[in-house]
Amino acid sequence: MQYTIVFIIGLIVGSFLNVCICRIPGGLSITYPPSRCTECGKRLKWYHMIPVASFVFLGGRCAYCRERISPVYPAVELITAVLYTAAFHRLGAGVLFIKSAVLFSLLIVITFIDLKEQIIPDSLIVFGLAAGIVFTIIDGSHSFKDAVLGFAIGGGLLLTIVLLSRGGMGGGDVKFMAVIGLFLGWRLTLVTLFISFVTGGITGILLLLTGKKGRKDPVPFGPFIGISAVAAVLCGQTLISLYLNLY
Numbered sequence: 001m002q003y004t005i006v007f008i009i010g011l012i013v014g015s016f017l018n019v020c021i022c023r024i025p026g027g028l029s030i031t032y033p034p035s036r037c038t039e040c041g042k043r044l045k046w047y048h049m050i051p052v053a054s055f056v057f058l059g060g061r062c063a064y065c066r067e068r069i070s071p072v073y074p075a076v077e078l079i080t081a082v083l084y085t086a087a088f089h090r091l092g093a094g095v096l097f098i099k100s101a102v103l104f105s106l107l108i109v110i111t112f113i114d115l116k117e118q119i120i121p122d123s124l125i126v127f128g129l130a131a132g133i134v135f136t137i138i139d140g141s142h143s144f145k146d147a148v149l150g151f152a153i154g155g156g157l158l159l160t161i162v163l164l165s166r167g168g169m170g171g172g173d174v175k176f177m178a179v180i181g182l183f184l185g186w187r188l189t190l191v192t193l194f195i196s197f198v199t200g201g202i203t204g205i206l207l208l209l210t211g212k213k214g215r216k217d218p219v220p221f222g223p224f225i226g227i228s229a230v231a232a233v234l235c236g237q238t239l240i241s242l243y244l245n246l247y
């Protein structure tokens with residue numbers, strides 16, 4: 001029953017995250033005006049906006065003009081619901097779960113904006129910094145020093161890479177990783193960095209080999225950071241113990 005409630009909350013939050021993903025890059029308000037069809041401009045009724053269900057019942061099309069609706073909308077809702085449920089399963093009810101849910105929401109919004117527009121808006125970084133500081137104060141799981149170390153290692157390492165490589169990675173990635181470091185503390189920050197380099201590197205090589213991207217084409221790194229941070233929260237401790245057991 002608890003899992004069902006968390007899943008439904010995830011779907012509803014996911015629906016709000018869709019609004020953030022669409023509007024924040026253009027500097028638009030996320031609370032006004034109410035949702036409209038991007039094609040015909042007709043205002044949506046409440047029963048057109050039920051997460052996932054409306055998309056399925058309307059056959060993935062606008063109720064008025066029958067224009068196709070992007071499957072990214074229900075995908076974002078489902079991803080949010082699944083990640084919230086996984087975090088709840090892993091962490092139980094409490095501050096740590098709320099902190100992870102806020103972090104996951106931020107990761108989803110930044111990842112999808114970066115995929116679509118190749119930018120990471122500063123307003124989201126500022127929100128992440130503020131939320132990270134608040135959660136470091138109220139959640140006793142790691143010290144302030146640990147959070148600051150995570151911030152410095154996460155941002156510092158990527159900044160070094162940006163300065164050395166001149167391209168490939170952008171300033172947005174540096175700020176994004178610093179915010180994640182603040183949330184996770186230095187240990188899980190290292191796990192996040194490791195997973196993102198491995199997954200990003202393999203994907204980059206595959207894209208080059210299959211000819212989908214040239215050597216000079218930019219590949220947004222933000223999504224890899226986002227996915228890796230989720231993995232670090234959900235199974236980072238297990239990975240750290242496995243690694244330490246090797247010695």
Ligand SMILES: [Zn+2]
Nearest residue numbers: 037040062065
């Ligand atoms: Zn329409």
